Amino acid sequence: MHGDVGTTPQLDRTDCFMALEAAVRWWGADVPEDPGAGELAPLLDEIVERLSRDRSTEQARSAALFLAxxxxxxxxxxxxxxxxPAISLWHLRTALRQEAVARGQLAEHNDPQPASPL
Known part of the structure; x- marks a missing residue:
């Protein structure tokens, strides 16, 4: 820390993909080995559909919006x-932030576990 400003380095591309892969697994998806953005996006779409269909709570709908x-x-x-590459990295970090907010939507309402696996 330097004053009020943190000096933790931001995630690079590899770190982002690893974190996104773990996040998609947390939501119950079967993630292929070494996935790219093109493989992770449809998996998130399936999770969004499941949350929208199977859980009609406001928390699930809100989480689905952030996952979308x-x-x-x-x-x-x-x-x-x-x-x-800089723009791609920005989008990867955005994807991570949105997923974290989605997960927080469920955790805020005493539902810390993901929906049942696909």
Missing amino acids: RSAEALRAVARLGGFL
């Missing part, structure tokens, strides 16, 4: 491919 935003950020990364 995360999936959209991953689709942006997939569209960019290897071009504009």
Whole structure:
């Protein structure tokens, strides 16, 4: 720490993918080995559909909204491919933030576990 400003380095591309892979597993999806953005986004879409369909609570709908935003950020990364690495990294970090908020939506309401596996 330097004053009120933290000096923790932000996640790089590899760290982001590892964290997103773990997050998608937490939600109950069967993640392939070494997935890319193109594989993670549809898995998040399936989770969004499940949350929207199987759990009609406000918390689940709110979590589904944030997960949908995360999936959209991953689709942006997939569209960019290897071009504009700084923009891709921004989208990866956005996907992670949105997933964390989605998870928080469930945890805030005494439901810390994900929905049943797909």
